[in-house]
Amino acid sequence: MMSRRWTVAVTIALAVVVTGCSKTTPPPTNQDPGAPIEIWIRQAPESDSHKTLIKMANAFTAKTGIQTKVTAIFDGFETKLQQQGAQHALPDVVINDTAQLGNMQLQGWLREIKKSDVPGSEKITDRAWAAAQASDGKFYAMPFSAQSFLLLVRADWRKKLNLPEPKSWEELASMAKAFTDNDPDGNGKKDTYGFVIPGGTERGYMSWYASSFIWGNGGDFVAKSGEGKWQPAINNTKSVEAVSWLKDQFCAQKTVNPGAVNNNTTVTHEVFEKGQGGIYLVGPYVLARFVKSMGTDKIEAIALPKGPSASGPGTLAEGENVYLMDGSKNQAGQLKFAEFAASVEGQSIGMNKDDPGAIVRLPVNKDVDMSKVRADARWKVFQDFYNTAGVYTPSVPNWAPFRQTTADAINAVMANCGSDVRQSMDKLADQLGAELKKQNVLAS
Secondary structure, eight states, rough: TTSSSSOOOHHHHHHHHHHHOOOOOOTTTTTTSSOOOEEESSTTTSSHHHHHHHHHHHHHHHOOOHHHEEEEEOTTTTHHHHHHHHHHOOEEEEEEEEHHHHHHHHOOOOOOGGGGGGGTGGGGGHHHHHHBOOSSSSOEEEEEEEEEEEEEEEEHHHHHHTTOOOOHHHHHHHHHHHHHHHHOOOOOOOOOEOOOOOOOOOGGGHHHHHHHHHHHHOOOSSSOOTTTTTOOOSSSSSHHHHHHHHHHHHHHOOOOTTGGGGHEEEEHHHHHHHEEEEEEOOOOOGGGHHHHHHHHGGGEEEEEOOOOOOOSSSEEEEEEEEEEEEEEEEHHHHHHHHHHHSSHHHHHHHTTSSSOOOOOOOBBTTTTHHHOOOOHHHHHHHHHHHHHEEEOOOOOSSOOOHHHHHHHHHHHHHOTTTOOOHHHHHHHHHHHHHHHHHHHBBOO
């Protein structure tokens, strides 16, 4: 996921005509309501998450009689989708990141979903539906899983150093400095850091991480300016302030784990597990893993405080959608699977209790009582923060090139302590403006 999974097919996306749209042709005449449904998910084969989807698919088959074939792919997931698309042999269903909607829609891969065609659609939260809506106002996916990002903090370190729960960015920075300088693990060595950050450019990770601070300070990457039009906002005062605060952690305070500018989430998870840093801004998808590997008493979930210029909190919201792919021989079966995946039964299976392998992080169905599925109260902290502060990526036609461009630029700022944040963000704003123009949504 980019839960943690932000792979972008930038080269391919740039070749797509932005004014294109997903196919909305009538169902083909060669429909077979008994045809099995092939489901792809971006997870490692034989992983706990793969096994959870198999359980969900088996329950769907038991309920409907429709057979399924589940395929888990992690490395090269988007490349394999491209290959299948070129051969007109896409799977029936793809469970993929919400942020991939625009990229997939522009390639004509997706079927439109009308809420009126899905029983129970009114039970899905409005916030989740917004992440299934493309820039043309239509829905091209069924909401499936959501998540917000907050701080997983070493509770034992905070207790040892007698530090308060941070309520401001100033207090957060102070806690990071204490974790860096005051030997929180008690081994007599200066070998710990405050923040662990996946700050590399791969899959846009630096943008992914920085977004919560930008939105949490009232800033933005691009801002709406009229119906369907946008303008760059990354160089406004609040956005620049947020990027400057992050740079201060890398360069002046030196509270970030070494090598962060080159790290992806796979490496950063391990850095946190090994006790090399004590503050990780991340989604709930790794909570069960960390509890298992580190011990439940060492992990606490704390909402990211609002920034100094914000009127309220803000944090990245994302998740996965169920995408119904074009060309299926069983479109009725596709829709039934989408309905099941978003139902209370499907969501509960996907949540996988408190165990590793959840493919539904936070439920999108309002009738799911999370306390009856999960005993770990930290999940509720994520749920509450999602409900009150979650911000999805802007609904431009295709967010993928924006993410990569912003990741490259912000990474360059963090990697070069002599960089000028204002100048760098002004340059980035010009790049984002050019991309908005390319996608025909730049405000005049």
